[in-house]
Amino acid sequence: MKTTPAALVLCVAIMTGCAASKPATTDRAESGPQTSKTMVIEVAPFKADCHGMMPMKCLIVDGDYFYSDIQGFEFIKGYRYKLEIQRIQQYTTDNVPADASLYHYRLIRVLEKTKVKK
Secondary structure, X not given: OOOOHHHHHHHHHHHHXXXXXXXXXXXXXOOOOOOEXXXXXXXXXXXXXXXXXXXXXXXXXXXXXXXOOEEOOOXXXXXXXXXXXXXXXXXXXXXXXXXXXXEEXXXXXXXXXXEOOO
């Protein structure tokens, strides 16, 4: 089989174009390692009605609605908590989905758990 120079150039161009294309992006932060911050927060002894993409129940953290989950934390109504958590940036402001937070939260430890009198 005889290969013409034009066919060879075409094959090289196609292969180069494929190799030079940017790999498929993920939804996660791509600007190097994920950034994280250790935080201490206070969680109220009740959840409140709130609205994200749809009506839901939110934790009250430091007096404000908290729309995210905290991985490893199991909320029990009637207890006030002081938690040490890790906040991990999982998206950039350019690729965060409309219904997601920039951050993922993970429980490090429960510092205090206090039963609230009714």
